[in-house]
Amino acid sequence: MFGWEFPPHILGGLGTASYGLTKGMAMQDDMEITFVIPKPHGDEDQSFLKIIGACNVPVVWKENTWDHVNSRLGNLMHPDEYFWLRNGIKYDFNRIHTNDLGCIGFSGRYPDNLIEEISNYEAIASVLAHQLDFDIIHSHDWLTFPAGAFAKQISGKPLVIHVHATDFDRSRGQVNPIVYGIEKRGMDAADHIMTVSDLTRKIVIEKYHQDPRKVTTVHNAVDPLPDADSFTKTIRKDKIVTFLGRITMQKGPEYFVEAAYQVLQKTKDVRFVMAGNGDMMNAMIDLVAKRNIADKFHFTGFLKGRQVHEMLAQSDVYIMPSVSEPFGISPLEAMQVGTPSIISKQSGCAEILSHAIKIDYWDIDAMADAIYAIVKNPAMHKSLQELGRNEVNNIRWQDAGLKVRAIYESVM
Amino acid sequence: MKNLCFYFQVHQPLRLKRYRFFDIGQDHYYYDDFQTEERIRYLVNQAYLPANRTIAEMIRSSNGKFKCSFSISGIALEQFEQYAPEVIDSFKELAKTGSVEFLAEPYAHSLSSVLDTDEFVQQVKIHADKIEAVFGKRPTALFNAELIYSDEIGEIVSKMGYKTMIIDEAKHVMGWKSPNFVYSHSYISKLKLLVRNHKLSDDLSFRFSSLSLTAENYINWIASMPEDQTLINIGFGYEVFGVIQSAQSGIFDFLKALPYHAMEQQLNFVLPSEISKKSDSAGNLSSPYPMSWVGNDKDLTPWNGNDLQHEALTKLYAVGERVRLCSDKPLLHDWLMLQSTDHFRYMSHKDPSGSHYESAYDAFMNYMNVLADFLERVDTQYPTTIENEELNELLKTINHQEEEIKNLEDEVKKLKAKKPKVVSK
Numbered sequence: 037m038f039g040w041e042f043p044p045h046i047l048g049g050l051g052t053a054s055y056g057l058t059k060g061m062a063m064q065d066d067m068e069i070t071f072v073i074p075k076p077h078g079d080e081d082q083s084f085l086k087i088i089g090a091c092n093v094p095v096v097w098k099e100n101t102w103d104h105v106n107s108r109l110g111n112l113m114h115p116d117e118y119f120w121l122r123n124g125i126k127y128d129f130n131r132i133h134t135n136d137l138g139c140i141g142f143s144g145r146y147p148d149n150l151i152e153e154i155s156n157y158e159a160i161a162s163v164l165a166h167q168l169d170f171d172i173i174h175s176h177d178w179l180t181f182p183a184g185a186f187a188k189q190i191s192g193k194p195l196v197i198h199v200h201a202t203d204f205d206r207s208r209g210q211v212n213p214i215v216y217g218i219e220k221r222g223m224d225a226a227d228h229i230m231t232v233s234d235l236t237r238k239i240v241i242e243k244y245h246q247d248p249r250k251v252t253t254v255h256n257a258v259d260p261l262p263d264a265d266s267f268t269k270t271i272r273k274d275k276i277v278t279f280l281g282r283i284t285m286q287k288g289p290e291y292f293v294e295a296a297y298q299v300l301q302k303t304k305d306v307r308f309v310m311a312g313n314g315d316m317m318n319a320m321i322d323l324v325a326k327r328n329i330a331d332k333f334h335f336t337g338f339l340k341g342r343q344v345h346e347m348l349a350q351s352d353v354y355i356m357p358s359v360s361e362p363f364g365i366s367p368l369e370a371m372q373v374g375t376p377s378i379i380s381k382q383s384g385c386a387e388i389l390s391h392a393i394k395i396d397y398w399d400i401d402a403m404a405d406a407i408y409a410i411v412k413n414p415a416m417h418k419s420l421q422e423l424g425r426n427e428v429n430n431i432r433w434q435d436a437g438l439k440v441r442a443i444y445e446s447v448m
Numbered sequence: 449m450k451n452l453c454f455y456f457q458v459h460q461p462l463r464l465k466r467y468r469f470f471d472i473g474q475d476h477y478y479y480d481d482f483q484t485e486e487r488i489r490y491l492v493n494q495a496y497l498p499a500n501r502t503i504a505e506m507i508r509s510s511n512g513k514f515k516c517s518f519s520i521s522g523i524a525l526e527q528f529e530q531y532a533p534e535v536i537d538s539f540k541e542l543a544k545t546g547s548v549e550f551l552a553e554p555y556a557h558s559l560s561s562v563l564d565t566d567e568f569v570q571q572v573k574i575h576a577d578k579i580e581a582v583f584g585k586r587p588t589a590l591f592n593a594e595l596i597y598s599d600e601i602g603e604i605v606s607k608m609g610y611k612t613m614i615i616d617e618a619k620h621v622m623g624w625k626s627p628n629f630v631y632s633h634s635y636i637s638k639l640k641l642l643v644r645n646h647k648l649s650d651d652l653s654f655r656f657s658s659l660s661l662t663a664e665n666y667i668n669w670i671a672s673m674p675e676d677q678t679l680i681n682i683g684f685g686y687e688v689f690g691v692i693q694s695a696q697s698g699i700f701d702f703l704k705a706l707p708y709h710a711m712e713q714q715l716n717f718v719l720p721s722e723i724s725k726k727s728d729s730a731g732n733l734s735s736p737y738p739m740s741w742v743g744n745d746k747d748l749t750p751w752n753g754n755d756l757q758h759e760a761l762t763k764l765y766a767v768g769e770r771v772r773l774c775s776d777k778p779l780l781h782d783w784l785m786l787q788s789t790d791h792f793r794y795m796s797h798k799d800p801s802g803s804h805y806e807s808a809y810d811a812f813m814n815y816m817n818v819l820a821d822f823l824e825r826v827d828t829q830y831p832t833t834i835e836n837e838e839l840n841e842l843l844k845t846i847n848h849q850e851e852e853i854k855n856l857e858d859e860v861k862k863l864k865a866k867k868p869k870v871v872s873k
Contacts, residue, residue: 405817409816416816423797
């Protein structure tokens with residue numbers, strides 16, 4: 037598998053989904069997974085798969101002693117592996133800048149020279165394709181599509197790609213032609229395409245002109261939260277309604293503010309929290325001030341790790357008014373800690389949740405109504421809480437893993 | 449000789465319009481007239497009118513031998529009056545033939561029989577009044593909303609003077625017993641129970657098309673039943689004719705052929721009140737807990753099975769006593785309209801049959817907003833700070849003030865009449 041992120045060092049939902057899916061698939065006894073990421077940190081959980089760091093794979097033949105390699109890479113991989121991988125160098129990649137080991141430096145993030153990193157990733161794929169023994173190639177998201185396609189070309193093994201998001205989701209339709217090109221070529225080269233929701237599947241079919249027969253939806257799941265009970269809710273006079281995510285156009289923060297304004301016209305015992313960071317944050321602060329609700333509307337800034345679950349657990353309502361969300365894992369996380377969720381119909385997770393309130397992202401009236409109903413009706417809160425938690429606990433990665441397996445078998 | 453007893457339920461709820469929380473206290477009109485009218489017109493044209501015509505023809509062609517009964521909810525009657533008065537005329541025509549019986553039911557098609565006994569009694573009464581006013585005959589048999597029945601309900605119904613009740617064939621009540629006899633209440637023998645034959649009813653209402661049923665086969669099935677089973681009760685929603693089973697399925701032709709084949713096999717058609725008067729009870733039926741005619745469990749869970757439904761019903765019926773003290777007509781009307789079982793059915797997660805809402809939550813939110821406004825109105829009329837009993841006393845005083853004033857005036861007159869004598873003395 038080619039990926040870009042893997043926990044614990046993640047930047048977005050892709051890492052979480054990669055982890056969950058591989059862990060769910062590893063429950064099948066005869067499944068061996070090698071997961072390639074640009075830059076591992078050495079603290080990844082490798083109990084159920086093997087991680088190869090692209091920055092440790094030689095693409096240019098350099099003579100090095102065992103001891104030197106050991107001192108350089110010993111904490112990340114066995115030196116023998118380095119020498120064995122080095123035998124897979126069949127092409128001349130001297131044009132790429134490499135270090136003393138013949139390896140390429142990767143940031144593993146989303147830097148300005150992302151396109152260059154993506155093509156360097158292809159070089160890594162060529163070495164791995166020659167040297168590793170595998171039955172299928174699985175590429176996660178557009179960053180790894182070229183690598184996957186190249187590996188397929190070399191090895192002749194089937195390529196399955198996993199679309200976690202498309203550029204149409206990220207840009208509200210204003211696609212970047214370079215990104216679109218990479219995505220489209222990857223999809224064309226793939227033997228099968230998996231999408232995280234029917235919504236994404238539709239985009240892949242309609243905007244990328246893929247044959248519907250080779251596109252299948254495999255909904256994401258959510259990792260069980262072992263310490264779900266450790267997150268408690270403080271009893272407060274005011275109810276808390278939370279928006280949590282990047283404050284960007286894609287997430288629809290302005291609709292949340294407008295709904296908050298409506299709710300506050302009718303009742304005063306509700307507070308609204310906007311957690312996260314993003315390019316629209318200042319605009320939102322302005323809007324809140326303009327609506328004259330700043331005394332009831334709070335910004336927390338960026339939250340991470342345990343703080344996220346704590347914030348969710350403290351809330352009475354979680355709301356995700358995304359304009360376009362390929363899947364959207366956070367409502368599931370909110371429901372895990374017993375917080376009722378309101379989600380937009382334009383998010384992929386709406387397809388698999390029935391104990392969440394679904395509204396159109398632009399329908400501020402409906403959003404406000406749902407918030408009001410949950411904070412004012414204990415029965416509503418309780419139903420959503422209990423039935424929602426049960427529902428989410430039954431959405432398991434191993435079931436997604438079985439679906440992926442079936443797709444593998446159909447292309448092998 | 450076997451007897452066939454048909455009963456058809458006619459009910460449609462007033463659909464609520466989209467009512468947001470910011471409408472609470474602002475807007476006191478709760479109904480989506482457009483949706484209601486469209487729905488009722490559709491049913492009238494597809495089902496009720498053609499079915500009534502067919503039944504009229506059946507009665508004519510069988511010289512009045514074909515008989516059947518109807519349970520039309522008060523809410524449905526109101527909708528006909530408003531949107532399709534021709535349906536009322538058509539039922540009146542049927543009533544004139546004498547082959548049709550109209551059954552009583554709680555006016556609002558409500559769950560009041562289990563949640564608010566006083567309300568139930570009152571609704572049955574106003575429904576019977578209405579049926580008598582429209583069709584000229586007061587019902588003596590009762591078809592409770594959703595065929596809800598328990599020993600307790602039976603007792604109340606019997607006290608109101610009804611002699612017959614329709615119930616459903618529920619395994620936990622019937623046990624090994626066949627539905628094809630007349631039964632009676634577990635301890636009030638004069639209340640007869642007619643048990644709906646579940647299989648034969650569903651064969652017609654749900655499986656007619658898939659079974660490719662013919663009138664001949666259907667009648668033969670019934671005729672071939674054991675000799676001693678003499679009463680077959682068949683009942684379902686009237687919209688089966690023409691909507692659930694479309695006209696194209698041949699359901700109307702099936703009906704038209706029914707009397708002929710029945711007579712050929714010497715089957716008789718009877719009305720509920722008729723058969724229960726004629727026959728002796730084959731035994732008692734005991735139902736300590738309420739049962740209904742929906743689902744496999746035939747209990748109340750389709751309307752009161754989850755937290756949402758429970759909350760809505762509790763909030764609604766908590767004000768029952770108070771609302772009955774009111775005399776504000778629009779308020780009383782809304783009170784009835786908000787009680788239809790349908791509103792609560794839509795809040796079911798498992799089986800929201802007929803729901804036009806996206807989810808149980810959606811139905812609950814909308815209903816609770818409406819209810820909040822309704823409760824506010826009740827509260828404005830009679831603030832909750834006054835206890836019901838106190839309120840009752842106050843109301844008595846107010847209602848009787850005219851009389852009281854008159855009495856006092858009379859007294860004053862009398863005294864005045866006496867006084868001059870004293871003065872002149």
